[in-house]
Amino acid sequence: MKFFASVILCLAVLASVSSAYKIYKATSVNCRSGPGTNYKAVKTYTTKDNIKLTCQTSGQNIKGNTLWGKTTDNCYIADYYLHTGSNGYVVKKCGGSKPPSNGGGGGKIPGPMTNDYPYKNNCGGVDPWSYYKCQCTSFVAWRINKRLGVKFHNHYKGPNWGNANTWDNAAKQTGVPVNSKPVPGCVAQTNAGRYGHVAWVAKVSGNSVTVEEYNHGGTERYGTRTVPKSSFNYIHVKV
Template sequence: MKLVAAFALCITSLATISGAYRIYNADVVNCRSSPSTSGSVAKMYKANDDLSLACQISAENIKGNTLWDKTTDGCYVSDYYVKTGSVGYVVGKCDSSGSTPSPSDNGKIPGPVKDDYPYPGECDGIDPWHYYKCQCTSFVAWRINSRLGVKFNNYYKGPNWGNANTWDDAARKTGVTINSTPVPGCVAQTDSGSAGHVAWVAKVSGDSVTVEEYNYAYHKYSTRTVPKSAFKYIHISV
């Protein structure tokens, strides 16, 4: 598929939903004040509800799974009931007090080069960050949240970040650094194409940069190594 056609699909939405991972294995699941069945029930989720995770912690064994997921609502659900696509950690570890780790603690910047996007093949609808699923903007918003520990969304710090070709404008409006110097864990951005494109910087080597991205190859994950000059770079956290 031509580059411009791929960029043209990198669009946004104003709709919202509640989170990134889906509840399954039960009709109703309790979200508790602590990672234990003895914790008080703070909230309840229904099957197929989506959650956004802040961190994970090893605690009481539930049906062979010792992981508990702390949601961005501030309560805990046994990972047995959350469809993360993994039996291990998919976000940073909570510290002993249950608080969310800083990026330097979880060792995920820039993180492994792999397709860990939570919606592979599920490209209908809106993600938790207010973007269409499987778009480049959705993938990068996911990486900013999961690996930088920044609660980024389409309205980060106030303005609408919109399509990929307006992320540089939004960065300038909000005081986020944007320059021509890539570092692992920053956002590669271009205005090229009808809606622009954003990608996650995985590696910098000399005058080349390796990026991970979605929808460069039509709703799919891919990687490329290109000249640094191909992009501008938005430094949300790094």
């Protein structure tokens, strides 16, 4: 029995600080003050670094993985980029993790496909995010706030996001990723037409993407479409 107790104590000590792990799937990754990309980057790790974890916690979803590790440098790194050899916890769970300072984790991502836009029966005037109600930009701004928990508005992080055809440039100016790889909960964006268009990505299947949107074709109404991925750019405000 004494031997058994000693083994348990030893395992507990080992679990408090991990072995060293390496970065993969990227050449460098930011380590942040909390478990999400909305937290401040305080350190950058590269593939040459040996990273040790003190605990792990649930945080922002990074390509299907919500686990984040707290390093011995007292910052958080997404498990997606860390080669731990496991999809689950390899050290103890962190206690008392706080939600992101931008207002929380929002609702479920991407959430149900439904016309839950709060101004659907009141299309006149300007919304709280400085867009005209029932326009595509207003709908997407609301979804970002409601479902991502990000306090997005027409001057998010400084520049004027303006019409939909300037969202991609504004995103790039503020370090928000823009690429051709849609994931549920990101923003579909195109510069086509006089003002461009933005929509909410609800589903991704093969080479197709299903979006929810307002004012497609000038209707000031809610709708959904399934189109080729190549129809849009994709702005990753959080996911």
